[in-house]
Every structure is written in structure tokens, then in C-alpha cells.
Amino acid sequence: MAQASQATAPRRWNQRTVAPWLFLAPGLFMFGVYVLWPIIQSVTLSFYDWNGLYNQDGQFTGRFVGMGNYAELMTDPAFETSLWNNLKWLVLYMLALPIGLFIAIFLNQTVTGIRLYKSLFFFPFVISQVVVGLIFAWFYAPNFGLFYLLTESITGKGTAILANPDLVTYGIIAAGLWPQIAYVMILYLTGLNNVAPDQIEAARLDGAKGWRMLWYVVLPQLRPATFIAVIVTVIGALRSFDLVSIMTNGGPFGSSRVLSYYMFEMALGEYGFRMGYGAAIAVVLFAIMMIFISGFIWKMWRDEKER
Amino acid sequence: MFPRPIQKSSPAAQWIYTIALPIALILWLFPLLGVALTSLRPASDLAQGNYFGMPSGIAWENYVYIFTKTPIGQYMINSLWVTIPTVIGAVSLSLMTGFALAVYGFRANILVFFMFVAGNFVPFQILMVPVRDMTLQLGMYDTWYGLALFHIAFQTGFCTLFMRNFIKALPYELIEAARVEGVTEWRIFWYIVLPLMRPAIAALSVLVFTFIWNDFFWATVLTQGVDSQPITAGLSSLNGQWIAQWHLVSAGSILAALPPVAMFFLMQKHFIAGLTLGAVK
Numbered sequence: 001m002a003q004a005s006q007a008t009a010p011r012r013w014n015q016r017t018v019a020p021w022l023f024l025a026p027g028l029f030m031f032g033v034y035v036l037w038p039i040i041q042s043v044t045l046s047f048y049d050w051n052g053l054y055n056q057d058g059q060f061t062g063r064f065v066g067m068g069n070y071a072e073l074m075t076d077p078a079f080e081t082s083l084w085n086n087l088k089w090l091v092l093y094m095l096a097l098p099i100g101l102f103i104a105i106f107l108n109q110t111v112t113g114i115r116l117y118k119s120l121f122f123f124p125f126v127i128s129q130v131v132v133g134l135i136f137a138w139f140y141a142p143n144f145g146l147f148y149l150l151t152e153s154i155t156g157k158g159t160a161i162l163a164n165p166d167l168v169t170y171g172i173i174a175a176g177l178w179p180q181i182a183y184v185m186i187l188y189l190t191g192l193n194n195v196a197p198d199q200i201e202a203a204r205l206d207g208a209k210g211w212r213m214l215w216y217v218v219l220p221q222l223r224p225a226t227f228i229a230v231i232v233t234v235i236g237a238l239r240s241f242d243l244v245s246i247m248t249n250g251g252p253f254g255s256s257r258v259l260s261y262y263m264f265e266m267a268l269g270e271y272g273f274r275m276g277y278g279a280a281i282a283v284v285l286f287a288i289m290m291i292f293i294s295g296f297i298w299k300m301w302r303d304e305k306e307r
Numbered sequence: 308m309f310p311r312p313i314q315k316s317s318p319a320a321q322w323i324y325t326i327a328l329p330i331a332l333i334l335w336l337f338p339l340l341g342v343a344l345t346s347l348r349p350a351s352d353l354a355q356g357n358y359f360g361m362p363s364g365i366a367w368e369n370y371v372y373i374f375t376k377t378p379i380g381q382y383m384i385n386s387l388w389v390t391i392p393t394v395i396g397a398v399s400l401s402l403m404t405g406f407a408l409a410v411y412g413f414r415a416n417i418l419v420f421f422m423f424v425a426g427n428f429v430p431f432q433i434l435m436v437p438v439r440d441m442t443l444q445l446g447m448y449d450t451w452y453g454l455a456l457f458h459i460a461f462q463t464g465f466c467t468l469f470m471r472n473f474i475k476a477l478p479y480e481l482i483e484a485a486r487v488e489g490v491t492e493w494r495i496f497w498y499i500v501l502p503l504m505r506p507a508i509a510a511l512s513v514l515v516f517t518f519i520w521n522d523f524f525w526a527t528v529l530t531q532g533v534d535s536q537p538i539t540a541g542l543s544s545l546n547g548q549w550i551a552q553w554h555l556v557s558a559g560s561i562l563a564a565l566p567p568v569a570m571f572f573l574m575q576k577h578f579i580a581g582l583t584l585g586a587v588k
Contacts (some may be wrong), residue, residue: 016411017494023407024419027463028402034460035426036438045436054442091584103335109313111325119575120332123339126571127564128521130539134546134560135338138345138553144358148339163309178338183582190583228583235428242523263432268528275436282432293428297421304417 037285046070046280052273062276069280074077079185079256079281082262085169086238086288089258092173093180093237097229100184101222105214106191107252118189125182133246136175137162162248165255172243172256178260191225226301233294238285259285346370346557353554369558373545378533379559380404381568382541389458389526389537390519394512396459399468401511402461402504405470405494410482420471431524434461439528452578454529456538458519466511469581473507511582513574517567536564550553 033300046069050062068089073079107118124132142146142160152158163173195218202240219226241260250265257265259281265271267278313324333340345358349366356361373379383467408420438457438486439448447453485495526540540558549555571578 005445015492017413020407020411020413020416023403023496027404027423027467030400030421030456031423031426033441034438034457035429035434035464036440038434039333039429041437042433042435052436066336079480083442086410106331109324111313114328116330119572121335122571122579123336123568126541126567127339127519127522128567130425130521130523130542131560131564134542135342138342138556139338141553144356146359186579187583190579198383225583238430241431242539245523245527246546260430264435264524264528267436277433279436282430282435285430286433289428293425294339297425297427299312299441300421301417 015119042279042282046283047278048279050275052267052275065276069277072277073280073284078257078262079259081254082257082259082281083284085256086240086285088169089173089240091234092170093177093273094230096180096184096233097210097226099177099182100229100232101188103181103185104188104192108189118186121212122182122186124179125186126181129176129179129285130177132175133243136171136178136243137247140171163252165252168248168252168256170248172240175242175247176236176240178233180233183232183236186234187223187225187229191222195221202274231292231296235289238289238292259288295297314506340555340561345553346561348554350552350554355554358553366554368555370562371565373555373558373562377545377559379538379541379545379562381533382536382538383562384465385451385530385535385541386520386537386539390456390516392452392455393458393462394515394517396455397462397515398508398511400459400463401466401470402501402508403496404467405474406500408467408471409474410500420467423464423467427461427468435528442529449530449532449535451535454525454535457529458522459527462518468478469511470504470507473504477503478487506577507582509574511577513570513579516570517578520567 037282045062047064047066048062049065049068050060053061055061066109068116103121107114107121139145140151142148142158142163148158148160159167161167199217199221200213203213208217239260240258241264244256244258245264248256250261263281263285266274268279316324332546341359344362344380346369346424347365347367348357348362348369349364350369352358352363353362400468404423408423415536442448442453442457443452447456481499482495485499490499520537520538522537523543524541526537530536530540533541542563545559546556
């Protein structure tokens with residue numbers, strides 16, 4: 001009896017050391033092959049000049065150019081435009097937070113049918129960005145689009161926003177904000193559900209009202225929702241590829257390009273297959289994103305410690 | 308500015324609120340309603356410049372046209388071929404990774420976990436060239452499984468985060484008790500944890516379904532023909548052919564939007580539970 005338990009004890013322990021890795025193996029393998037390894041490869045590739053082809057023997061035909069691609073980026077006006085546009089996206093996308101919060105507060109009531117209203121307000125987030133892009137392209141269409149008619153009736157001259165190099169990016173950002181606001185709204189609605197009613201009541205007895213109530217009592221309790229909302233909004237802003245591709249293809253005259261779209265154009269688009277140059281653009285985008293990812297991970301790590 | 312329950316306000320305020328709700332909704336969904344209406348408008352209306360007036364009739368023929376004269380039906384089937392295997396694959400893989408990261412306190416645990424989370428946020432472009440190249444090399448370019456395999460791998464990141472946190476919230480005593488009884492780790496996973504995961508599985512399935520159905524970037528990068536392109540990429544190429552035929556573009560858009568919308572309405576509770584994970588403590 002004693003012998004038996006001695007024999008099983010180490011085996012149990014072993015089982016518990018090996019088990020997590022067996023459970024992790026398939027997921028880690030897939031993630032390694034399709035996510036981690038490609039990141040390393042892209043970074044390496046950004047130091048090469050490569051057209052995406054292999055020679056007859058199946059060998060890589062790239063040529064090492066060191067920092068060449070990055071040096072070229074510094075003087076590339078299209079890259080500069082893309083970077084500026086990305087900044088516009090980042091800043092203006094943040095409007096999704098106050099607007100989403102406002103709609104959430106507006107809908108945070110218990111009247112008949114409110115659940116249906118909430119779902120319908122959430123609608124834009126559920127549909128594909130391709131469809132959102134087409135919807136807004138129609139909305140902005142010259143001569144008959146509602147936006148065109150609206151500007152015509154106000155200023156006497158219609159604005160074809162997607163054909164205007166100075167305005168086009170704002171037009172696309174507005175389209176992107178539509179689903180993004182819906183997403184932020186749903187985050188805040190969930191957050192508002194969990195706001196402690198006794199604290200609100202107490203604050204009310206103390207005479208807190210309006211903006212002061214929002215700022216000092218409600219918002220602090222919504223902090224987890226705000227945090228997630230900022231993260232998803234930043235990621236959404238930097239991932240803006242679909243709308244640019246659908247609505248303008250980066251035009252007119254490349255004025256609505258963003259890094260994600262410009263990278264695609266360089267590597268797979270009509271400008272030929274400049275894989276190395278494209279990879280360099282992707283690395284820059286990745287570096288920008290890493291700033292935010294690190295912040296997110298740092299916060300998660302702190303929360304884990306607290307538990 | 309935390310609203311009091313409207314029931315406590317004056318009757319006038321309540322009345323205004325009831326009126327404001329539908330108006331706000333219509334304004335909010337205006338672009339979508341416009342497109343839905345246009346999709347049912349006869350082509351002749353558009354030709355005469357009647358874009359927003361009363362339609363001269365309901366033109367179901369727009370939908371008949373895109374189904375019979377364009378491969379939109381094929382595109383939708385292609386989408387299902389990519390979406391369903393991805394849902395099954397990503398949910399299964401992440402059930403296991405999530406279990407491993409939630410239950411075992413090995414040293415690299417937090418590192419592996421953060422790697423999954425961080426990977427989930429990287430820009431697609433940093434993966435594009437190598438993933439496309441690898442898919443070509445493996446002979447899987449322009450196939451549903453080439454696309455689905457990538458999606459499974461990438462979605463595993465997000466799903467792991469979700470599953471791990473969900474399992475972590477389960478009572479750990481269940482697992483402890485089973486271990487004392489001498490139940491093997493695999494059986495603990497299969498008979499004790501898995502049956503409790505139903506809500507998480509449901510939530511992730513609808514989310515992943517929507518994400519993948521709506522994916523456009525990878526569809527463009529990894530597929531090109533009618534035989535394998537999903538609806539998003541297909542709609543984009545049809546849009547190139549239908550220059551300014553807005554009744555067709557609209558009908559196509561509405562069709563492409565329908566499956567995720569239906570999914571959302573059927574599984575609303577799960578959908579929102581999945582999306583708002585972490586938004587509340």
C-alpha cells in the first residue's frame with residue numbers, strides 16, 4: 001500500500017508538469033507558425049530588397065540592403081502622408097469615446113423596448129467594414145448623395161468629399177467612427193449596468209448634478225470600460241485598411257493613404273511587388289502599435305499581481 | 308449627468324424621451340436604411356434621379372439579378388467554408404490553451420499568456436508578406452483551408468484570453484477535489500471543465516463567426532478567384548464592375564451584412580458578453 005502511493009506520487013507530479021504543455025502544444029504551434037515567426041521574418045525582410053519571387057532552384061532572390069528601405073522611407077512623401085493620416089485617425093477616432101458614452105447614457109433607461117433599441121444602436125458594429133464603406137460611399141456620392149445634397153443646400157455648392165484631397169481622410173474617418181461609436185457604446189452600457197446605485201444616490205443627496213456627477217462619480221466607476229474602449233479604439237484606428245481600400249483605394253492622388261494601406265500597395269498592389277519596402281512600412285506600423293500593446297500588457301500585468 | 312430613471316421625471320420629460328428614442332435611432336441608422344431602401348428600388352428610378360423619393364415599386368428583381376447574374380451565392384458559400392472551420396478550430400484550440408493557462412501555475416505561464424494577448428493586437432501588415440509566402444509555398448493559396456488555417460491561428464490569441472479568464476473564474480475547488488479522487492488531468496478537462504464552458508463557447512463562436520465573416524484584408528491577401536473568395540472580397544470586386552449601379556451595390560451589401568446580423572440577433576446575450584469581457588470587473 002505504502003509502496004503504491006510512493007510510486008504514484010511522482011507520476012502525478014510529472015503529469016501536472018507535462019499536462020499544461022500538452023494542452024498548449026496545438027495552439028502554441030499554430031500561433032508560432034502564423035503569428036510569431038512571421039513577425040520575425042517581416043523584420044528580417046525589411047532589410048532586403050525582394051520582389052516576392054524565388055529562382056528556379058527555389059532559392060530566395062532577395063538582396064540585402066541594410067537600412068536602405070528605412071532610409072528611403074524617410075524621404076518618401078507618400079509615407080509621410082500615410083503617417084500624418086494615421087495620426088488624424090488616431091486623434092479623431094478618440095471622439096468615439098465621448099459620443100459612445102453619451103449614447104450609452106441616453107439609452108441607459110428601463111422603458112419598454114429599450115433592449116431592442118440598444119441592439120439596433122449596436123448594429124453598425126456587427127456589419128462588415130466593406131459594407132460600411134459602401135454605405136458611406138453612397139452617402140457621399142457626388143450629385144445625388146445625401147451628404148452632397150446637404151452641403152449643396154447649405155453652401156450652394158456640393159462637396160464630393162471622397163474626391164477632395166483635403167477632406168477625403170475626414171470622410172473616411174467619419175465612416176469608421178460609425179461602427180466604433182457603437183462598440184464603445186456597448187462597452188459603456190455594460191459598465192453603466194454595474195455602477196453602484198447607492199453611490200449615485202449618496203452623491204445626489206450631496207447635491208452632485210450634471211457634469212460634476214458624471215466626472216466625479218460615474219466616470220471613475222467606468223474606468224475599466226474606458227480602458228478597454230481606448231484600447232479597441234486605438235487598435236481600430238491603426239488597423240484602418242478596409243475602409244480606405246473600399247472607399248478610395250488611397251486616392252485621390254494618394255491623399256487618403258494610411259500606413260496599413262500603403263504597405264499593402266507597395267507589397268501587393270499596382271506599384272509592383274516591393275516586399276522588403278512593404279515590410280519596412282509594416283515594421284514602422286508595428287512599432288507604433290507596440291507602444292499601445294505594451295501599455296495594455298503592463299496594465300494587465302499589474303492587475304494580475306493584485307489578485 | 309447620470310440619468311435618473313425616466314419614470315421619476317415629469318410626464319413631459321417622459322413623453323419627450325419616448326419621442327426622442329425612435330428619432331435618434333432613425334438618424335443613427337439613416338445610412339443603413341437608405342441603402343436597404345435603395346436595394347429595393349427599381350433601376351429605372353435611379354436612372355431618373357429618383358434616389359430618395361417614393362420608389363415607383365418594390366424591385367425584388369435586384370436581388371434576383373445578383374443571385375442569378377453574379378457569383379454572389381458562391382461567395383457566400385465560400386465565406387461559410389472559411390468561417391465555420393475557423394470557429395470550430397479556434398474555439399477548440401483555445402479551450403485547451405485557456406485551460407492550461409488558467410489551471411496550471413508553471414513558470415512561463417504569464418509569459419505565454421501575454422504572448423497570446425499581444426499577438427492578438429499586432430497589425431496584420433507585419434504578418435502579411437510571410438504568411439502569404441508560406442501559404443503559396445504550401446500550395447494553399449486561393450483555397451478555403453489556407454485562409455481558415457491562418458484565421459484559426461490568429462483568433463486563438465483572442466480566444467485564449469477569453470477562455471483563460473473564464474476558466475479562472477470557475478471554482479478551483481472542483482479541480483482540486485477531482486485531483487484528490489485521482490482523476491487524470493485530461494479527464495478533468497473533459498468531464499469537469501468542458502461542460503461548464505458552454506456559455507463561453509457560445510459567446511466566442513458568435514464573435515469569431517462575425518469577425519471572420521467580416522474579414523476583408525486576409526480574404527484579399529490569400530484568395531483571388533470566384534471559387535474561393537469570401538463575400539467581403541467578392542463584394543469589393545463586384546463593386547468594381549457595377550460602377551454606380553447603386554441598386555445592385557446596395558442589394559449586395561445587404562446580403563453580405565445579413566448573416567452576422569442574424570447571428571447577432573439570435574445570440575445577442577452571448578455576443579455582448581463576449582465583446583464586453585473585461586469592461587467590468
